Structures are given as C-alpha cells and as structure tokens.
Amino acid sequence: MTDQVKYIFTGFDQFKMCRILMGKWLRDSLPIKAAMFEIAINEAVHNALEHGNPNLPVELVLTLYPNRVTARISGNGPGFCTIAALDKAKMNWDAEDDQKTSGRGIKIMLDACDRVVYNNTGNKVLLVKKFKTRAQS
Numbered sequence: 001m002t003d004q005v006k007y008i009f010t011g012f013d014q015f016k017m018c019r020i021l022m023g024k025w026l027r028d029s030l031p032i033k034a035a036m037f038e039i040a041i042n043e044a045v046h047n048a049l050e051h052g053n054p055n056l057p058v059e060l061v062l063t064l065y066p067n068r069v070t071a072r073i074s075g076n077g078p079g080f081c082t083i084a085a086l087d088k089a090k091m092n093w094d095a096e097d098d099q100k101t102s103g104r105g106i107k108i109m110l111d112a113c114d115r116v117v118y119n120n121t122g123n124k125v126l127l128v129k130k131f132k133t134r135a136q137s
C-alpha cells in the first residue's frame with residue numbers, strides 16, 4: 001500500500017504553506033522522525049525556486065511505501081551539471097565550508113537521504129529515505 005500527496009506552488013510564499021502541510025504529513029505518516037529528510041526536501045525545493053523560472057510552478061510529490069518515503073521535486077529551470085555538483089558535495093568539508101551561507105544544499109541532501117537521484121538535465125530530483133517498519137524493528 002502506498003500513500004501519496006502532491007503540492008504544486010510558485011514562489012517561496014506559496015511554499016511556506018506547503019512546508020506546513022508537508023511537515024504534518026511526514027510526522028503523521030512515518031514511523032520515524034524525519035526532520036533531516038524534511039530539511040533535505042526544503043533544500044531541494046529552495047534550489048528549484050531559486051534557480052528555476054519564478055513564474056512557473058514547482059511540483060513536490062511525497063510517496064510513502066512500506067519501508068521508505070520518497071520526495072520527487074520537479075522544477076522548471078534550465079538545470080545544472082549534476083555530476084560536478086554531486087562530486088563537489090561528496091568532498092571532505094572543512095570549517096570554512098560550514099560557514100558558507102549557500103552551496104551546502106546538495107551536501108545536506110546526500111547526508112540526510114539514503115539516495116539522491118537527479119535527471120540528466122538537473123531540474124528534477126528524487127530523494128529517498130529508508131526506514132524499518134515496526135514489524136522489522
């Protein structure tokens with residue numbers, strides 16, 4: 001059995017309301033605390049809004065499976081070179097990197113999720129967080 005919700009919004013103001021609804025859905029649906037996963041979703045959406053076309057909507061689809069939850073974020077921007085960005089995010093970070101106010105979103109997504117998959121264009125991302133069901137615990 002899967003459960004799914006979809007949010008479509010344009011701009012940061014509309015996303016604020018979606019964040020509230022998304023957080024409630026995650027807390028109500030998951031058998032785990034998902035604060036870091038929620039932060040990863042926020043980072044992906046922020047990237048889509050910041051680097052995409054501000055007049056076109058962003059889509060966020062959350063899907064709950066028996067042992068994982070996924071977030072699919074689809075933006076309408078030109079995308080980016082995902083290979084270079086993922087390689088940079090996987091490098092060792094030092095104290096100077098921790099002080100930056102931008103450029104840490106992909107690193108956060110990689111740290112918070114079990115899987116991060118971009119499409120070839122770099123304007124859609126799938127975040128996966130696995131968990132044990134209560135029966136598996």
